[in-house]
Amino acid sequence: MMDPSNPIDILVRLLVILFLSFFGTARSVTTPGGGGGGAPVSPSLTVIESVEVITLESYPYQLMLNVSGYQPDGCQLPVLVEQRREGNTVFVQIYREVPLDMICTMQLVPYNDTIRLDGGFESGVYQINVNGTLVDVNL
Known part of the structure; x- marks a missing residue:
């Protein structure tokens, strides 16, 4: 039996406790959203320089946007486009999901794309907001 006042017994107990604290538990880390399981990301908005609205000859009207601008860094990542409507x-x-631990070069990368807007548009005045750049269109 071990003697609690013996220094060697105390050292053995401390080593056992230390060993169990490092290797005695299994841990699992999950990221919110559960899907890809990668590093946390931050949205990086595309800087918009111009938006041109193209009206297709149909009824209800179909709209397309010619958008030009640039990415604020040199990270080569997929560009994501989300759109929603609230009234008119x-x-x-337009953005990219940049991992927080990614280091990017300091360069501006041109961005040009044509985006078809979802749904049809009745006659009226609409405001289109692309990353804060506003364009009005009268159909």
Whole structure:
């Protein structure tokens, strides 16, 4: 039996406790959203320089946007486009999901794309908001 006042017994007990604290538990880390399981990301908005609205000859009207701008860094990541409508306002968000631990070069990368807006548009005045750049269109 071990003697609690013996220094060797105390040292053995401390080593056992230390060993169990490092290797005695299994831990699992999950990220919110559960899907890809990668590093946390931060949205990086595309800087918009111009938005041109193209009206297709149909009824209800179909709209397309010619968008130009740039990415604020040199990270080569997929560009994501999300859009939603609230009344006569269309919100378009163009961005990339940049991992927080990613280091990117300091360069501006041109961005040009044609985006078809979802749904049809009746006659009226609409405001289109692309990353904060506003364009009005009268159909």
